[in-house]
Amino acid sequence: MRDVAIIGIGMMHWGELWEKSIRDLCVEASLACIEDAGVDHIDAMTIGSMSSGLFTGQEHLASMVPDYLGRKHLPATRVESACASGGLAVRTAFLEVASGMSDYVLAVGVEKMTDVSGGMATYALATASDQDYEAFHGVTFPGLYAMMARAHMERFGTTREQLAQVPVKNHANGSKNPHAQFPFTVTTEQVIGSVMVADPLTLLDCSPITDGAAAVLLAPAEKARKLGKHPTTVITGIGQATDTIALAQRKDLLQMGAVEEATLRALSMAGRSIKDISFAEVHDCFSIAEIMVIEAMGVVPAGQGGPATLDGYTAIEGAFPVNPSGGLKSKGHPVGATGVAQIIEAVTQLRGAAGERQVAGATAALTQNMGGSGGSSVVHIVEVQ
Ligand code: COA
Numbered sequence: 147m148r149d150v151a152i153i154g155i156g157m158m159h160w161g162e163l164w165e166k167s168i169r170d171l172c173v174e175a176s177l178a179c180i181e182d183a184g185v186d187h188i189d190a191m192t193i194g195s196m197s198s199g200l201f202t203g204q205e206h207l208a209s210m211v212p213d214y215l216g217r218k219h220l221p222a223t224r225v226e227s228a229c230a231s232g233g234l235a236v237r238t239a240f241l242e243v244a245s246g247m248s249d250y251v252l253a254v255g256v257e258k259m260t261d262v263s264g265g266m267a268t269y270a271l272a273t274a275s276d277q278d279y280e281a282f283h284g285v286t287f288p289g290l291y292a293m294m295a296r297a298h299m300e301r302f303g304t305t306r307e308q309l310a311q312v313p314v315k316n317h318a319n320g321s322k323n324p325h326a327q328f329p330f331t332v333t334t335e336q337v338i339g340s341v342m343v344a345d346p347l348t349l350l351d352c353s354p355i356t357d358g359a360a361a362v363l364l365a366p367a368e369k370a371r372k373l374g375k376h377p378t379t380v381i382t383g384i385g386q387a388t389d390t391i392a393l394a395q396r397k398d399l400l401q402m403g404a405v406e407e408a409t410l411r412a413l414s415m416a417g418r419s420i421k422d423i424s425f426a427e428v429h430d431c432f433s434i435a436e437i438m439v440i441e442a443m444g445v446v447p448a449g450q451g452g453p454a455t456l457d458g459y460t461a462i463e464g465a466f467p468v469n470p471s472g473g474l475k476s477k478g479h480p481v482g483a484t485g486v487a488q489i490i491e492a493v494t495q496l497r498g499a500a501g502e503r504q505v506a507g508a509t510a511a512l513t514q515n516m517g518g519s520g521g522s523s524v525v526h527i528v529e530v531q
Contacts, residue, residue: 147244151370152362152379152528154183155490160358160478161327168202168258169214171359175483176215176254179361184375188363189248191222194235194255195482200270202258211254221248228274229431231255232360232485233515233524237384239364249365255486256359267355271481274518276392288352288432290393290519292344295434297399299346301449304437306346308452310337312433313350313475315461320472322502325487327356327478337433351433356478360486362493367531379493382510383418383527385411391521404523405442405514412512412525420444423527424508425467425495427488429516430474436460439514440468443525462505470495470503485515485524492528 156178163171172193180186191212199205208222227234232255239253259267272281275290298304314334320326337350370378387407390396396403413419420443428443430436437451445466446454454460460468471477471491474484492511494500510529517523 148246149367150240150243150364150381151367152381152489152493153185153365153370153373153376154179154363155493156180156182157325157360157487157490158358159325160356160480162260163357166357168198168204168256169210171258171357172211172254172256173214175359175361176252179252179363183363184373185250185363185365187250188217188220188252189250190242191220191252191254192235192238193222193224194231194253194485195224195257196226196228196231197270197273198257200273201262201267207256227522227524228517229429229479229481230485230515230517230522230524231482232487233513233526234386234485236362236486236489236526237386237524240381240384243364243366249369251364252361253364253486254359254361255483257480257482258357259355259480260357264355279392279394287519288344288347291432291434292347293393294399294438295346298434298438301400302452304452306338307334308456309346309351309433309437310334311455312430312436313337315455316430316469316473316475319462319470319503320476323472323477326472326476327354328476329472347432347434353431353474353479356480358478358480358483360483360490362486362489377497377530379496379528380531381526382529383412383414383416385409385415385525386523387411388522389520391518393519400438402438402442402520404520405439405516408523408525409443409514412527416527416529418510418527422510423512424510425470425505426512426514427471427491428468428473428514429484430469431479431516435516436468436473439516443514462503467505470500470505485513488513488515489526489528496528496530
């Protein structure tokens with residue numbers, strides 16, 4: 147396998163983008179990425195999108211995106227793994243470059259979610275849960291994560307204030323991110339006092355409904371080093387894993403097996419331990435998710451995610467910064483784009499270009515993208531080499 151580098155990154159300000167169609171989003175992110183790379187050559191594309199059909203009526207993105215990017219006849223593949231579709235698009239592009247099949251592969255993640263009603267968006271998202279045993283009975287993702295939150299509180303004594311610290315921290319980080327959908331800060335009282343969505347999770351515990359795209363250009367590390375435009379950021383490890391799609395089928399409601407396995411695989415491939423990682427971008431689709439993910443990744447022991455977050459362990463200036471971008475909570479969560487944007491934050495930080503939200507001395511980043519209630523996960527390790 148060849149070493150693979152990320153030579154270009156591109157995204158736009160995320161939010162409710164009425165004036166832009168799904169094709170506009172893909173093209174804008176891709177052009178920004180090509181400009182950043184300084185390489186206007188693409189051999190192939192991968193596109194991650196969870197449900198462009200239900201959200202916009204547009205399927206067949208593997209034809210539409212190259213077409214509107216002016217790259218007719220390019221080989222292109224769309225991949226889907228619910229909210230982990232973006233991470234999977236990067237993994238698929240990685241495999242194509244690593245294998246020697248192609249040199250320059252563009253990975254684009256996209257979701258245009260706000261053109262439908264809130265009810266329809268909730269329905270579209272719930273298609274990633276188990277239809278027979280979850281969605282049919284009316285449970286939604288806020289409901290599923292609320293069950294995990296309750297169980298975590300019962301077993302480990304996790305408090306409401308500890309949960310609320312996740313959005314407090316991530317909005318503080320996102321307020322320094324020009325791409326963020328909600329770049330405002332929030333207090334613990336505001337999080338706890340915001341409207342109830344699924345007890346104990348309130349509005350400010352939830353990631354939002356978002357329009358957005360993100361793109362990265364991958365190339366052999368050998369070629370990347372010759373470009374010299376940016377520090378060379380290499381994908382040194384990738385882990386992908388799955389778990390039961392339905393929460394009820396898990397032996398333990400509080401064990402995120404896909405996250406554990408994907409993290410172990412990525413670290414093992416990179417020859418690293420979690421202690422070698424400078425910071426992580428993780429899938430905080432709900433406040434409880436970030437707490438459970440940092441436990442599953444081995445950043446803190448099981449049950450310690452809440453206290454560690456409240457103590458500032460995962461703050462930008464803490465021992466193990468988590469979500470310096472603002473995470474899904476503040477930056478937004480256009481589901482198919484999230485995994486690609488996590489890689490963009492990793493590269494931005496490793497280039498030392500994150501401005502006010504820079505993690506001091508960052509040399510190795512971990513990104514963790516998750517599908518559904520943990521039914522799939524994709525983890526990348528990115529290092530400056
Ligand atoms: N965080 C902060 N503010 C939010 C927000 C969020 N997650 N979601 C909406 N808002 C704001 C809106 O900007 C709006 O503000 P305004 O009145 O000043 O304009 C207000 O709250 C109401 O917005 P609205 O769009 O009516 O909210 P909603 O009740 O329809 O949706 C949720 C809120 C939490 C239910 C929705 O965002 C949601 O379902 N989130 C989870 C998405 C999800 O499951 N993703 C997949 C994860 S696996």
